[in-house]
Amino acid sequence: MPKQKRDAEATKAKIIKNAMILFSQNGYDATTADDIATACGVNKAMIFYYYKNKAGLYEAVMSEALSAIHTEVITSEKCCVSPLADLEAFIRTYASYCEQNPYLPSLLLRELSNSGTHLPEMMFSSMRQLFTLLSEILTAGQKQGIFQNAQPMIIYFMIVGTMNLMITTKPLRLKAAQLQEELDTCSDCSMEEIADYIFTKTKLMLEVKNETSTTCA
Amino acid sequence: MPKQKRDAEATKAKIIKNAMILFSQNGYDATTADDIATACGVNKAMIFYYYKNKAGLYEAVMSEALSAIHTEVITSEKCCVSPLADLEAFIRTYASYCEQNPYLPSLLLRELSNSGTHLPEMMFSSMRQLFTLLSEILTAGQKQGIFQNAQPMIIYFMIVGTMNLMITTKPLRLKAAQLQEELDTCSDCSMEEIADYIFTKTKLMLEVKNETSTTCA
């Protein structure tokens, strides 16, 4: 398969990739079609050729980001039977995915702070799916008496929201730590450590009896 | 002090108030000077007369929002001596403040998802102050052996981030619940209930021995 000069798929992918970076860095409004085109080394008109308009591109970007994480979480979560293991898998997969795709958290947070105003149906449903996943794990655990008093929505934000914030605020936390030495902003915590910590704390929140921790393969 | 037709302070206040609403609803870029002027019933040029430029107005808005909550939290927190009571006060005050000023959470979340790129010094420091407050409570509690293993930054986001998200996503959660009945999105939880729940879970996270809960006056 030789590299072609005119490869629609490659061009589309380039656009999505660069748009994702720029949208997550600067937000929807502050990202211009010119910015994206320049970043891609592609003519501006191509954006409209493939995605009709800026909103269409944005939807495509979000769709890509959300469906990718959804399948990733679903796939890896299949491995275990216990709700606790599923919970751990959920947290770790989300963390590792975000580490590799650092654009998602900021896109997501931005969308969640807009809430309702301009959220396209497709994105809304993708976001619901991810929540449904955790919700089911929690419900299962509660039925089996493993988890206590789990309000899924709040737990969801305590896990996912916190991880997102830890990622988007990384530069900010670093700067704050340098300015105020006595402040512990977890500025050199790795995502793995963070996921670990959150998992530990979540177990405490759900009052899980601490026996053998059943990690995934 | 009679109501004047030309009352600088009143005009400035009107501008700040409406700008806060609009910035939080639509974000910085999507809010135009025209929108704000129309909402205030004030001439557009006044915005620039009083605040130099859009960025200046935005800073003023954020400053107002952040300093208010900071003093509120500091004041109410003074009342007690125990770190646990301080923690409770912190959570409840933040919750009740946000309920009365529903624009803050969305402004804050948006700022946090931008991280670092265009954050003015003043806002950065205000946000740090709020975090420092909780950080000190946690450190104190840990020194007294009341709290275990408290990573302040992560705990901070689990509390503040989650409350913010619960507020900004309110309409979204309602819509999701209507669409998918089996989903529990906490759609009619009050802020007080949410604060309660978060406080309870935070205690579990920090492995607080469950004796007498010492509430503030």
Place this chain on the structure above:
Amino acid sequence: MPKQKRDAEATKAKIIKNAMILFSQNGYDATTADDIATACGVNKAMIFYYYKNKAGLYEAVMSEALSAIHTEVITSEKCCVSPLADLEAFIRTYASYCEQNPYLPSLLLRELSNSGTHLPEMMFSSMRQLFTLLSEILTAGQKQGIFQNAQPMIIYFMIVGTMNLMITTKPLRLKAAQLQEELDTCSDCSMEEIADYIFTKTKLMLEVKNETSTTCA
């Protein structure tokens, strides 16, 4: 009344005037906002400031043109009592108006060749009013037995349409005559002569008994 630097009415008038010229010369689509602004010596944004968008400006232009001729015709027509005199007044007034406002005919013809596709209500009604005027004259004449067999719509186009065409095709007719000497394209007929001829022929069409021609004062 000193000439002001910032005179809204003057600016609006300049825009309308130049837009009328350009729209009639090049048509709606081929006339750009830049063209108009440059012609006016005004900033392009002013067009949108005063007329919201290009279509709005176009409507304003047509409205101006149509209402002007309507009042002109109505006013001058009042002078006489006989339908024949009214008919003559109608023809002569229309002719002289078009001579002074040579943009109208081309705007009108263009609109009539689009028919129905994008005609704003306002213009439609203005055009109807002008036709109604002639229609009433003809009906009156017919009732009095002065005019015979007058289909108002067809007569209307034979008069108004022809005058419009004679005006818009003036340069074309001149060029044709120069190219083909034996061709009589009426290339140096004045509008007055044309109106005369049309009036004479219209009388023949309506089988008016040729006694004393009752001209207006």
Place this chain on the structure above:
Amino acid sequence: MPKQKRDAEATKAKIIKNAMILFSQNGYDATTADDIATACGVNKAMIFYYYKNKAGLYEAVMSEALSAIHTEVITSEKCCVSPLADLEAFIRTYASYCEQNPYLPSLLLRELSNSGTHLPEMMFSSMRQLFTLLSEILTAGQKQGIFQNAQPMIIYFMIVGTMNLMITTKPLRLKAAQLQEELDTCSDCSMEEIADYIFTKTKLMLEVKNETSTTCA
């Protein structure tokens, strides 16, 4: 000659046909190459392959439209000897041709309201030919003493212009009649009736002695 997948003539014809429809409906500028290609089910690039550019296509369309009517009129006109019969043939042929090719009138009117600015030589000459035809009939009739005082250009527009306008304004006239019942806009006159009426009135205009009307075969 079997139907080929790659049939240059067929493709060219399809393009001309659809371009004619679209140009006459929306005008030159408002018709895009994409529109035409879509309407034809042909690739956009083919338009440029066959007609070099949009202006070239437009010329081809107009050429097609004009040459067709010219031959039609010339042919049918040959049948008779008397100028009056020729006149009648001219009117009737033009009317029936327009009825079958309803795109011509609007294309023509549009071109005439532009006058001179961007008219290609070829179209200019085609239009001249049609006029020459009528002009000769009138001159002949005048020499034979059958027609009186015929200014060919004005008569031409009174006939051809009026028929064109009656066709392009058909939807408009219908709408006006529905809105204002007392208005007679000839909204359900057939083209034949219109041609009849115009012929009758033209005879009056030219002061033709009313004996035996010599109709063509």
Place this chain on the structure above:
DNA sequence: CATGAATGAGAGTTCATTCAT
């Protein structure tokens, strides 16, 4: 202090046209 008029620098989008296959 307040306002409406004015401006310049883009932003998104369209479109005729060309290129590579």
Place this chain on the structure above:
DNA sequence: AATGAATGAACTCTCATTCAT
């Protein structure tokens, strides 16, 4: 002959900001 990809030049419209009154 035919197509989809690609481009550059416009074009409409917006908006922060300034000016004159």
